Amino acid sequence: MITYLIIGVTVACSLLVMWRDGQHGAGLALRLAMSPWRVVHGREWHRVLTHGFVHADLTHLLVNMFTFWSFGVHVEQLLRQLGYLSATFLALYFGGMAAASVYDLVARRNNPHYNSIGASGAVSAVLFASIFFGPWDKVLLFAAIPMPGIVFGVAYLLYEWWSARRQGDGVNHLAHICGAIFGFAFPLILNPGMIRIFLSGLKI
Secondary structure, rough: OOHHHHHHHHHHHHHHHHHHHHOOOOOHHHHHHHHHHHHHHHHHOOOOHHHHOOOOOOOHHHHHHHHHHHHHHOOOOHHHHHOOOHHHHHHHHHHHHHHHOOOHHHHHOOOOOOOOOOOHHHHHHHHHHHHHHOOOOOEEEOEHHHHEEEHHHHHHHHHHHHHHHHHOOOOOOOHHHHHHHHHHHHHHHHOHHHHHHHHHHHHH
């Protein structure tokens, strides 16, 4: 499945970067990171995607990949059942990764010191696509507390918005929000008629 392939490549790349940079300094991570200044002024467009294959540490990597695995397998199967090819799931994941970069490209394009890494935006896209298809399906908060997906989604967006306004924790909360919005909208981008799936799923 594509989910496992993405996880394998991401884990391998992240561990390689951690090892290389641990030996030689943070050079490779910085060459792959999302740097709005370098993308806009240096035309280094690869960074819009490569930043998702780099993680700050093992905890960052494991949390992202565990969350992605938890929802990615399900969403990939749903898309296949609806008649879509594997490329559609790739479009969701990497589209979420690109969407997560939009705010930074606009707001931080003239800041040469800003960098962002991690697959959180893409993972948020997959999570919110899952919520679209099953709004009342249970999501485990902190991998332990069950709550309906639609409730989790609203709480997640509010928390990320509040955290983004506070700033200072080193987390790119707005990337999470942008990725989540893309993921929720993705089924409608594929086929606006899928709104019926969401509305049907909202009925208790």
